[in-house]
Amino acid sequence: MDTTGTLGELLLTRGVSRRAMLRYGAALAAALALPAGAGKALAKGLAGAKRPSVIWLSLQECTGCTEALTRAYAPTLEQLILESISLDYHHTLQAASGSAAEEARTAAMRENPNGYLVVVDGAVPLGGKGFSTIAGVDNRTLLEETVQGAAGVIAVGSCAAFGGLPMAHPNPTGAAPISAVVRGKPLINLPGCPPLPEVMVGVLAHFLAFGKWPELDSLHRPRSYYGETLHDRCYRRPFYDRGLFAESFDDEGARKGWCLFKLGCKGPVTYNACATMKWNGGVSFPIQSGHGCLGCSEPRFWDAGGFYRALSAPAPLPKRVIPIALAGGALLGVGVALSNRRRQDASRAATPVLQLDDLERSS
């Protein structure tokens, strides 16, 4: 795909005015927690940015991340920016197939020696070469090859960022996050199942406008989007503080919009922007729709003990734990009791029994 011309020129041909760009820049600056003046710089940077070549690899994934990004409720500026990037290779979206598709990938790598972006959705199976292949190439080799000349790698979705569902117990394919393979390249994790489309485009826009990635946390997530828990920004938080909880999905508490903690909401340990940015163009998010947060943007969320189990409740107890513990305790107790008895008997045998005569006997 042609990467000449700037993003601003392309957007202009699609009817996006300078004013709209400024508005978007201001909104994006706010979302990224940048200073107010950064909005203008962002808009200017975006308008003058070269359209980057993007290679999108889909490894062990369900296509949900791509669906979320491409099926926005209504065409938005974010969507236009996403469409404006030079998406040279994407299994799901590209028209080409077979060797022509693979040629598009290698051509993009060859023609952009100064760096292209690699977006990955899906985990990488490390348990064997046959678990997931594309055009006969196993995922690990494909990923290692592709990221060699990359300016940055974006892990889209929890599978790419943290292993997600493919890595869930018992993980038969040895699935791992792409960080297990990607070394020495800037790696940005955008976890979520799927992640918010606005987050994806916001991070891309930041890179295009400023030539660098936004500030990341210890899990390589942009702090501006993943800096706070859903619980902290949840509109139902006051009910939690007052101890008002829905006990089931159809009780009075649920109808009154009380806190969903007891119904398994993982909001307190889930760092994401769902509660503020919301989904479907800002319409709603799971908690607002009456369902607890699954914690889908957190590492190992699938193995965290059940979606409908309160966060404080322990994981289901294996049936054999209690009988074995009780039997072990009882056996130990009986053993110690017998030992005590033996010591008592020995002590008693060693102690002479005091007789009446002994008291009268002079010492």
Next chain:
Amino acid sequence: MNTIASDLLIWARGSGFHAALALFLVGILWRLVEIYTLNHPRRCLATPLKDGPSEGFKTVFRRFLPPPGMFMRAPVTYLGGWVFHAGFFIVLFFFAPHIEIFRALFGIRWPALSNPLIELFTVAALIAMLLVLVSRITDPVKRFLSTFMDYFGWVLTFLPLLTGWLAWHELLLPYTWSLALHVLTADLLLALLPFTRLLHGVTAFPSRWYTGVWFGRKGVQS
């Protein structure tokens, strides 16, 4: 990728808790069997001077109060003890997330107290525990009588309260870390309770009752 906090939380709520519960059950059953098989007098031929069971019942409650004159001699011990024990009990059994643990294990639940009240009891218990620790260290008699296990028991009890309070306020550490440490310290308390002096959490009332029954039969107030 550093996912230790999430991994630790999952472990502490899962295998860690299961192991702690198993250790708790092993320890409790061991200690109870051992106590029961001690050479207790099984029957007493002397005429009981007072009704044993009612005296046992009275003793269970009488020992909440200090003997005459003792409160003024050790106010920190008594006051600190009351506040800490009441606070710990209320926080453990009446904080909504804690009730969910019992609900998950036994299928029963009861009304929770509001979070501000729970916090009040938590802070009171923490302050009371610090005061009794200071008293234990500064008072020469208490210091002389204290062993490693006394301090160890204090730490085991203090940590879940402290980490829980820190987690609630998201102080010092991100919430996932705080919560993981809170659950982990609670697991530790559960696992080691039968093997330390904290066993009195289980045996205090039965032993008071036992003492009261036998002292009552002999006509002695306990």
